[in-house]
Amino acid sequence: MPDRRPSRLVAAAVAAAFAVPLGALVVRAFADAWRAPGLVPQRFGLRGFDIAFGGARAAEALTISLVVAVAATSLALLVGWPAARVLGERRLRHPAPVFLILALPLLVPPYAAGFGLSEWFIRLGLSGTIPGLVLVHLLFVLPYVIVVLLSGFGPQVTSLEEMAQTYGAGPGHRFARVTLPSVAPTLGAAALLGFLVSWSQYGSSLAVGAGRPMLPLVMLPFVNTDPQTAAAFALLFLLPAVAALLVATRLARSPL
Amino acid sequence: MGARDPARLTAARLAPALLVVVALFGGAIAGAVRTSVSPLAGGVSLDAWRELLEDPAFSESLLLTARVAFLSTLVSVLLAVVLAGALRRRGTLIRALATMPVPVPHLLAAAVAVLWLAPGGLAERIVGGLPVELIRDRQGLGIVLVYVYKETPFLMLLLLAAMGRSLSEREEAAAMLGAGPWQRLRWVIWPTIRGPLMVGTIVVLAFVVGAFEVPLAVGPNQPTMLAAYAFEATQGDVIAGEQVAAATLVLTTVIAVALAAVAVRFARTAEGA
Numbered sequence: 001m002p003d004r005r006p007s008r009l010v011a012a013a014v015a016a017a018f019a020v021p022l023g024a025l026v027v028r029a030f031a032d033a034w035r036a037p038g039l040v041p042q043r044f045g046l047r048g049f050d051i052a053f054g055g056a057r058a059a060e061a062l063t064i065s066l067v068v069a070v071a072a073t074s075l076a077l078l079v080g081w082p083a084a085r086v087l088g089e090r091r092l093r094h095p096a097p098v099f100l101i102l103a104l105p106l107l108v109p110p111y112a113a114g115f116g117l118s119e120w121f122i123r124l125g126l127s128g129t130i131p132g133l134v135l136v137h138l139l140f141v142l143p144y145v146i147v148v149l150l151s152g153f154g155p156q157v158t159s160l161e162e163m164a165q166t167y168g169a170g171p172g173h174r175f176a177r178v179t180l181p182s183v184a185p186t187l188g189a190a191a192l193l194g195f196l197v198s199w200s201q202y203g204s205s206l207a208v209g210a211g212r213p214m215l216p217l218v219m220l221p222f223v224n225t226d227p228q229t230a231a232a233f234a235l236l237f238l239l240p241a242v243a244a245l246l247v248a249t250r251l252a253r254s255p256l
Numbered sequence: 257m258g259a260r261d262p263a264r265l266t267a268a269r270l271a272p273a274l275l276v277v278v279a280l281f282g283g284a285i286a287g288a289v290r291t292s293v294s295p296l297a298g299g300v301s302l303d304a305w306r307e308l309l310e311d312p313a314f315s316e317s318l319l320l321t322a323r324v325a326f327l328s329t330l331v332s333v334l335l336a337v338v339l340a341g342a343l344r345r346r347g348t349l350i351r352a353l354a355t356m357p358v359p360v361p362h363l364l365a366a367a368v369a370v371l372w373l374a375p376g377g378l379a380e381r382i383v384g385g386l387p388v389e390l391i392r393d394r395q396g397l398g399i400v401l402v403y404v405y406k407e408t409p410f411l412m413l414l415l416l417a418a419m420g421r422s423l424s425e426r427e428e429a430a431a432m433l434g435a436g437p438w439q440r441l442r443w444v445i446w447p448t449i450r451g452p453l454m455v456g457t458i459v460v461l462a463f464v465v466g467a468f469e470v471p472l473a474v475g476p477n478q479p480t481m482l483a484a485y486a487f488e489a490t491q492g493d494v495i496a497g498e499q500v501a502a503a504t505l506v507l508t509t510v511i512a513v514a515l516a517a518v519a520v521r522f523a524r525t526a527e528g529a
């Protein structure tokens with residue numbers, strides 16, 4: 001029974017509830033002066049962007065955030081793929097304990113995990129390094145990547161692979177021509193979600209970062225002291241999420 | 257792959273992921289416990305734990321964390337169930353739009369909250385004054401608000417995924433057999449959403465218990481949420497502070513895991529009843 005109430009109106013209302021609060025962030029980032037009780041800024045300008053991205057520290061923060069997110073996501077996909085295959089193809093008679101272990105990172109506060117690992121990392125020379133940050137992010141990215149990836153595997157993929165094998169395709173060929181294309185949408189979704197989880201990490205990065213700048217770390221102090229600069233940071237911080245939304249909305253419009 | 261020994265192959269495929277989680281999770285817990293009982297002078301001492309439990313600010317922090325976690329989870333779950341019910345027959349585009357806050361980082365949601373709800377913020381300018389303080393208020397309502405904004409769509413996503421087309425079909429079947437709306441809710445809808453709702457509730461509860469950057473941005477200065485309390489301890493006395501922070505974080509993790517265990521237990525009992 002399809003709902004016949006005006007869909008467009010509902011869509012607009014839902015989108016506005018999300019977009020209006022965030023829209024203020026865009027205005028705030030370009031408002032050099034916006035004192036109460038003004039509903040529109042008194043003066044526009046780029047002061048916030050100058051402060052946020054003028055120094056070398058901001059460039060370093062952005063680079064580290066990007067490198068760590070890409071590395072942690074790639075590593076999670078590599079480690080998570082075989083496990084997701086086993087779980088997605090329902091090869092285990094008792095999958096619950098495996099799921100439970102893989103879900104443990106969802107229960108531990110990121111700051112606690114980073115804090116607990118920081119002393120080991122100091123001894124191993126990983127404290128404040130990119131590999132150290134990647135490792136601690138991996139703990140939080142992995143569960144999400146596996147949960148998304150496993151939904152892409154199943155009898156339909158396995159039977160395609162078997163068909164390819166019957167026709168004499170070797171393992172490499174089979175992977176590139178059959179497996180990869182058939183799980184590509186879930187692989188993309190898993191990569192996007194993994195990237196976002198790493199990109200947003202605050203507590204774990206602070207604990208093992210030893211003062212290395214990352215995007216959320218350099219943004220937080222401005223939230224209560226300099227809203228314009230915080231908004232400028234926020235716009236950059238929001239970009240990957242916007243990309244995720246565009247992909248999700250496109251998928252929703254044209255189901256595969 | 258010549259699967260001569262399927263069991264061994266399965267184990268080999270699971271091993272890397274399980275090893276990563278066990279090593280990092282185990283290492284983190286072991287590290288935090290070790291720091292909490294290791295004074296600089298060497299040996300083992302429970303001084304940090306004693307100090308922690310005797311600190312009135314810690315009890316207040318624990319209370320605030322419990323209140324904020326339960327309130328955020330309760331409101332998010334109720335809203336998510338209502339909204340998922342309202343939106344489940346809508347088109348895929350509307351449902352995609354409704355889950356938009358899911359990928360937005362928590363810190364960003366907190367920055368938006370400050371922009372709108374802080375004293376002198378946009379909401380106050382528009383309506384001319386807010387009836388309650390919402391940012392840096394002693395009750396932590398700002399934290400609750402940010403988590404409700406973030407976690408309601410997350411829970412809704414889980415619920416909508418569970419309420420697929422097959423649910424409508426089973427509901428129609430039940431209706432044809434003469435089941436009223438209340439019976440359909442009890443015997444058709446509830447069993448379908450119970451599982452994902454429980455998983456989601458546990459995750460949200462654990463998220464809020466361990467909340468860190470959101471309370472730093474919009475939470476009260478005094479008392480603070482547990483993770484922020486730990487962070488403040490490290491900012492004071494360099495060595496004793498580390499120990500107290502470690503003890504706090506061990507306790508925070510134990511609370512999150514214990515709440516999850518209780519929730520699972522509770523759901524099992526409800527299932528058996």
